[in-house]
Amino acid sequence: MNVHSNSPRVEDILQRLRRAGHRITPQRLAILRAFADSHSHPSVDMVYAAVKPNFPTTSLATVYKTVVLLKELGEVMEIGFGEGGNRYDVRVPTPHPHLVCTRCRRILDAELDALDHLTETLAQSTGFRILSHRVDFYGICPECRRKAAH
Amino acid sequence: MNVHSNSPRVEDILQRLRRAGHRITPQRLAILRAFADSHSHPSVDMVYAAVKPNFPTTSLATVYKTVVLLKELGEVMEIGFGEGGNRYDVRVPTPHPHLVCTRCRRILDAELDALDHLTETLAQSTGFRILSHRVDFYGICPECRRKAAH
DNA sequence: TTATTTTTAGATAATGATTATTAATAACAA
DNA sequence: TTGTTATTAATAATCATTATCTAAAAATAA
Numbered sequence: 113m114n115v116h117s118n119s120p121r122v123e124d125i126l127q128r129l130r131r132a133g134h135r136i137t138p139q140r141l142a143i144l145r146a147f148a149d150s151h152s153h154p155s156v157d158m159v160y161a162a163v164k165p166n167f168p169t170t171s172l173a174t175v176y177k178t179v180v181l182l183k184e185l186g187e188v189m190e191i192g193f194g195e196g197g198n199r200y201d202v203r204v205p206t207p208h209p210h211l212v213c214t215r216c217r218r219i220l221d222a223e224l225d226a227l228d229h230l231t232e233t234l235a236q237s238t239g240f241r242i243l244s245h246r247v248d249f250y251g252i253c254p255e256c257r258r259k260a261a262h
Numbered sequence: 263m264n265v266h267s268n269s270p271r272v273e274d275i276l277q278r279l280r281r282a283g284h285r286i287t288p289q290r291l292a293i294l295r296a297f298a299d300s301h302s303h304p305s306v307d308m309v310y311a312a313v314k315p316n317f318p319t320t321s322l323a324t325v326y327k328t329v330v331l332l333k334e335l336g337e338v339m340e341i342g343f344g345e346g347g348n349r350y351d352v353r354v355p356t357p358h359p360h361l362v363c364t365r366c367r368r369i370l371d372a373e374l375d376a377l378d379h380l381t382e383t384l385a386q387s388t389g390f391r392i393l394s395h396r397v398d399f400y401g402i403c404p405e406c407r408r409k410a411a412h
Numbered sequence: 413t414t415a416t417t418t419t420t421a422g423a424t425a426a427t428g429a430t431t432a433t434t435a436a437t438a439a440c441a442a
Numbered sequence: 443t444t445g446t447t448a449t450t451a452a453t454a455a456t457c458a459t460t461a462t463c464t465a466a467a468a469a470t471a472a
Contacts, residue, residue, distance in 0.1 A: 135419065135468065156458085171422040176459065192344035194430095197458055211390050222388070226380060231399065234372060239404035240361050248396045249381065254389035285439050285448060306429085321451040326430065344459095347429060 121203065122148045125187050132185060142167050143178045147188065147202040153210070153219035155197045191219070191248075207244050213253035215260075222249065271353065272298045275337050282335060292317050293328045297338065297352040303360070303369040305347045341369070341398075357394050363403035365410075372399065 122144050126136055146162035147154065160175045182188035189205040190198050199219055209222040227247065235242045272294050276286060296312035297304065310325045329350065332338035339355040340348050349369055359372040377397065385392045
């Protein structure tokens with residue numbers, strides 16, 4: 113397996129894993145790559161499905177355990193959804209707004225420069241110390257809209 | 263039981279239930295009142311705990327089924343949280359921002375007039391048809407901050 | 413290298429919130 | 443008041459996630 117076919121992000125995480133004293137197993141490498149390759153905030157099942165063909169013996173539990181590990185290291189952010197399980201962000205593992213298509217289930221990152229200022233204002237007017245946020249917009253993505261108009 | 267001791271909001275929902283052909287049972291009335299009385303977006307368990315003293319035989323399943331019914335009628339909005347179950351809003355059952363205290367678990371409504379304009383801008387720049395949103399800010403409420411400073 | 417120790421993987425059981433099921437009960441119309 | 447039918451209560455089922463436990467693999471020591 114070519115170790116040098118990794119994205120910079122994967123290399124980055126591998127270094128941090130090593131630094132924290134964790135082992136780089138073939139399974140972890142495959143899971144990491146599946147996370148990094150996915151462009152749409154995958155679920156555990158999606159990652160599992162992507163790893164399975166190359167590592168048929170991989171257990172779902174291993175994927176879950178790797179997710180826990182990556183969360184602890186701050187390299188993956190969990191986005192909780194009631195139905196159908198959580199989704200994950202390895203590319204930008206800090207809170208940021210998302211656009212969620214309720215038809216095809218895709219999740220895209222949204223640019224919202226105004227958010228920081230908004231948070232500041234809200235903190236001042238309420239007395240809350242705001243530490244994090246969850247900002248998601250639900251709707252129909254351009255592709256699904258096009259399909260719907262057949 | 264005094265039927266006239268209901269808040270306007272409870273009366274309102276009772277009317278809609280009747281109009282939709284649903285029966286007004288003592289359990290439903292008690293659950294509705296528990297929802298309306300709670301000022302902090304209760305969980306199913308909180309409602310169950312509030313109903314239990316007056317109706318010791320009430321089942322948790324009945325609370326869940328009433329929640330489903332009220333959701334279908336649009337009289338209750340579910341706010342999904344991964345850990346510790348969902349929370350509900352009977353007072354303002356349409357999407358709006360919340361302030362969530364991660365220490366005492368309280369949930370407060372937030373005023374954010376800028377949100378509509380923001381949504382509009384985002385819809386135009388991305389091509390999404392935005393239908394709903396989830397905007398929550400997590401942090402420490404003023405009371406918990408005061409307590410922490412002992 | 414070989415032995416020893418520790419981490420990790422894999423399989424599967426357990427958990428916990430929610431839902432589905434089903435027999436018994438009660439709301440409401442006639 | 444009675445009959446029809448929705449609703450209740452109890453409990454089993456579900457499903458994503460977590461915990462457990464044993465075997466395999468890798469790191470470390472000898």
